[in-house]
Amino acid sequence: MKTLVVYSSLTNNTKKVAEAAASAIEGAELRPVSEDPNPNDFDLILVGFWVDKGLPDAATKVYLEKIKGKKAAFFFTLGAYPDSDHADDVRLATEEILKKGGNEILGSFRCQGKVDPALLERMKKMLPPDHPHAQMTEERKARLAEAAKHPNEEDLAKAADFARAARLQALGEKA
Ligand SMILES: Cc1cc2nc3c(=O)[nH]c(=O)nc-3n(C[C@H](O)[C@H](O)[C@H](O)COP(=O)(O)O)c2cc1C
Known part of the structure; x- marks a missing residue:
């Protein structure tokens, strides 16, 4: 299964999380969103972004809209608490975009970022x-x-678990 971990990061918080996610999946390609990797070259796509005014940052939003009919999961870092309504709203807005593209959503992960x-x-x-x-x-x-204090080691370990679970789900196996 060809897996892409694509991320957008201004101050490296999301980049660290993306690296942890990618390292948990053997053979996964890790690419910044600025390289605009073609989603159609992959079977499973994990999209990572930083939260900008309550939404995925602009570059990620454009990229999310290009993903069609794929197995996808996403993760984000934000200043707000991960268990806040604000974080839930980001999740819902992101799911909305991916659903519009006819994608199957295999989970999400978030953590705070400085x-x-x-x-x-x-x-x-x-x-x-x-x-x-x-x-x-x-x-x-x-x-x-x-x-x-984030992302910290625990966040990175959880991001790796999230990536492994998404892959297993994409393969049709239970995490
Ligand atoms: C312009 C700007 C807008 C932001 N807006 C939000 C926001 O609406 N909600 C939030 O929780 N965090 C917000 N943040 C915080 C970032 O999402 C957070 O620090 C994130 O971890 C940065 O990730 P990065 O290091 O990958 O760029 C904002 C940060 C910036 C620079």
């Missing part, structure tokens, strides 16, 4: 002071401090 401090600084300067992203509440501080 948020670029330059972004936080930009937000503070650009947004009106009463905007939630312009303020540093205790809750937000704690969330960003937790994100700064």
